[in-house]
Amino acid sequence: MTNLVPYQPELTQAQFLANLIERFPTIAEEVLEDTGLIHLQVGSLARYANDCLAKGRLDEVARVINYFQNTVEKVDSNTENALYVSFLEHLEFEGETENAKQARLLLARHYREIWRQLRAQ
Numbered sequence: 422m423t424n425l426v427p428y429q430p431e432l433t434q435a436q437f438l439a440n441l442i443e444r445f446p447t448i449a450e451e452v453l454e455d456t457g458l459i460h461l462q463v464g465s466l467a468r469y470a471n472d473c474l475a476k477g478r479l480d481e482v483a484r485v486i487n488y489f490q491n492t493v494e495k496v497d498s499n500t501e502n503a504l505y506v507s508f509l510e511h512l513e514f515e516g517e518t519e520n521a522k523q524a525r526l527l528l529a530r531h532y533r534e535i536w537r538q539l540r541a542q
Contacts, residue, residue, distance in 0.1 A: 431495040434459060444488060445469060463503040467511035474513065474524050486527040510539035 432440065441462075442449040448465045455461035466485060473481040493504045509532065514524040525533060 430497040430500075432492070432497075432500075434497055434500050437492065437496050437500050438462060440492075441466065441488075445485070459500060459503045460507040463500075464507040464511065467508045470508075471511070471513045474520055477520055479520060479523055479527075482524050483527050486524075490529055490532060505535065505539065509536050512536060515540065 438452065442452055445466065448469050451465040451468075452462045455465070466489075470482055470485040473479075473485070489504060489508060493501055496504070512524070514521050514528075514536070525536075528536060
């Protein structure tokens, strides 16, 4: 018989949001405005990444992608779902521009495939 141990996320939703605001103060007001609505709060990060991509700020896009990839598996299931549905799915990385190609390459292969599947729906 196996003893199942409940999953304990490394970061609570509150810790995730505090960390998000600390790392990306530019979106703090927008995140705080949507308190209690995790999908809208996480959507702020997607809008920020897309804005940076449109402005050719690939260094900042890379910082956002690194944050996502280093955080998504450390959070509770509701926050994880928001990161996939309201962040990853909404990244506007399609097209053949050099910026779009570079942005796609910032995603680890696993997340790039999930992004493609989410965008195909």
